[in-house]
Amino acid sequence: MSLWRKSLIVLLAGLLTLTACSPALTPLPTEPTVNPTPKESGMDEDEVLISSRPRNTAPPSGEIALRELVNGNNAFALDLYQRLAQEPGNLFYSPYSISLALAMTYAGARGDTERQIAQTLHFNLPQEQLHPAFNMLDLNLRPLEQKPASGEEQPFQLNIANSLWGQAGFDFLPEFLDLLAENYGAGMYRVDYNDPESARQRINRWVEEQTREKIKDLIAEGVLNPLTRLVLVNAIYFKGAWVYPFDEGATREAAFTLLDGSQVTVPMMSLAKNLLYLRGPNYQVVRLPYQDSAMGMLVIIPDEGQFEEVEKAISPQLLEEIRTSYSLTALRLSMPRFKVESSFNLSQTLAEMGMPAAFEAELADFSGMTGRKDLFIADVVHKAYVDVNEKGTEAAAATAVVMELSAMPMEEVELTIDRPFLFLIEDQQSGTILFAGRIVDPR
Known part of the structure; x- marks a missing residue:
């Protein structure tokens, strides 16, 4: 079974496991200081190591640093896409999610390990700014608190x-734990490996609760x-x-053409609205x-026969060109309903992308975590898991x-997505790419 098909998850959870080079344990004279994770995790408060540093809700980060971070994250997102897309x-x-988990790890990296991670993840800011x-990006992405109508x-x-x-x-060094508490709201649970x-x-249960049970068994036996x-x-x-939901009653079975030219039948949703649209060269x-x-x-x-060429051309520059070029258009849209897990x-992939030292016991330097x-x-x-349907x-x-x-709306355009396509879920305000993917067979 293809690696991509092993599991479908709507939300991504990041897991980073650090292993010591020797089985000997170092005694902990005092409790490390870290923020607790939300009580929704279901864990008892006394199982969390508490930091004297609360989450900083007004971080000293300006718009220039924020833009640099988003640009770097998006560059890594598309670099990784080209690697993962090599599998059918x-x-x-x-x-x-991957950038966040590795950023917390990067906080403890030093020397060549730190340099390689920064280059691979496009962390172009110094640690004290990153x-x-x-x-700040996390705080900006969070939705405003709104009270929906009863029920x-x-x-x-x-x-x-x-x-x-x-x-x-x-x-673990208190300064490492304090940094993660202050900037990531990350508390440390005590476990016995x-x-x-x-x-x-316990870790998998926490992930399930945070992702509304959409991500299960993140860590395999x-x-x-x-x-x-x-x-x-x-x-x-x-x-x-969706701002403009598809009419469930209008969904019909229709043909979808695969990359090899064969056709399959899929549920095709329909919508007629003014939407941002662009006709590019291919x-x-x-x-x-x-x-x-x-x-x-x-x-x-x-376009038909252009999937591979367009996929390879996806870059931050192309996305910026798209964002500045599309316009409001009267669109009659048809697209398939789909679900993907x-x-x-990513260990080998990340090592090949330029950070091998982090995965070598003899070379890795995470002394910023322990002092050793x-x-x-x-x-x-x-x-990861995604479910796209008529409602959203x-x-x-x-x-x-x-x-x-x-x-102003232009002349109506009819767009039927009946062939493989790419998709991103992004924040328009910051430009952050939260999720990315492709659909070559929506069945």
């Missing part, structure tokens, strides 16, 4: 949560072991109702907005890093 089939992932910028569900939901899972009795199955179940010392996790849940683009937010889905439909182990060069990244695990979109993702010891 549908694709869905959350580059933002983490406050991530904090109604919030039309737009976005939950971003971070957590740390450290070995009980293992010493000598009982890896129990630790795995065998990933954790008695040498595991730290797992850094990010989880994202997104649910958005593609078309439509943007579908979500209620009560600056979020929207950008759908890129290559994906699962990845005793940890390296054993696994970076990612899962639900998506989730999780990432875990496991560390071990060692204008």
